[in-house]
Amino acid sequence: MRASSPDFDSNFFKSALGRFPTGVTVITASLPGQPPVGLTVSSFNSVSLDPPLVVWSLSRNSSSLAVIQQCDRYVIQVLASDQMMFAQRFSKGTAAERFEGAALTTAPNGSPRLQAGCSAWFECANRSRYEEGDHFIFIGEVEHCARNDSLPLIYHAGGYDLTPSPTDTKR
Numbered sequence: 001m002r003a004s005s006p007d008f009d010s011n012f013f014k015s016a017l018g019r020f021p022t023g024v025t026v027i028t029a030s031l032p033g034q035p036p037v038g039l040t041v042s043s044f045n046s047v048s049l050d051p052p053l054v055v056w057s058l059s060r061n062s063s064s065l066a067v068i069q070q071c072d073r074y075v076i077q078v079l080a081s082d083q084m085m086f087a088q089r090f091s092k093g094t095a096a097e098r099f100e101g102a103a104l105t106t107a108p109n110g111s112p113r114l115q116a117g118c119s120a121w122f123e124c125a126n127r128s129r130y131e132e133g134d135h136f137i138f139i140g141e142v143e144h145c146a147r148n149d150s151l152p153l154i155y156h157a158g159g160y161d162l163t164p165s166p167t168d169t170k171r
């Protein structure tokens with residue numbers, strides 16, 4: 001299957017998408033009796049207030065895909081401005097390395113969640129999944145959430161702030 005047309009510049013597309021600043025989340029989940037998986041995700045957004053629904057997308061290449069597809073629920077944690085190290089740690093390495101030294105607790109319906117105080121967290125029932133292009137789109141139904149007043153971590157143009165990146169100035 002071809003991922004893009006021959007005259008379509010994926011790198012330029014990616015850099016254009018990077019002009020849209022987002023927050024950064026870490027999504028954690030586990031299957032019964034198995035160690036947790038977790039990964040950094042910026043494709044999170046709101047969908048509906050009633051019922052309370054959120055959306056995010058996961059690459060087909062994700063090593064967490066099988067667990068995320070099968071789990072009943074997961075936790076989406078919105079990182080605070082001082083939690084860049086979580087964003088970096090959960091976007092590389094093995095699952096074991098990502099959770100090393102990261103204290104875990106349990107959300108009310110049993111999903112693993114980071115104990116560290118994130119800006120917000122949402123425990124979601126794994127309501128639906130849609131295959132689109134090279135990603136799967138997940139719709140989560142929020143069962144519990146919490147927040148504090150910390151400033152959020154921002155991701156923009158490939159960096160964790162709002163300053164122009166070197167590649168941006170060339171475009």
Ligand SMILES: Cc1cc2nc3c(=O)[nH]c(=O)nc-3n(C[C@H](O)[C@H](O)[C@H](O)COP(=O)(O)O)c2cc1C
Binds near residue numbers: 039058062063065
């Ligand atoms: C800031 C940031 C945002 C990301 N957002 C997403 C995303 O929305 N969806 C996704 O599939 N990967 C995203 N990634 C990439 C994954 O975190 C990365 O590929 C990770 O290694 C996937 O782990 P896994 O293979 O265990 O799923 C993002 C990475 C970073 C640094």
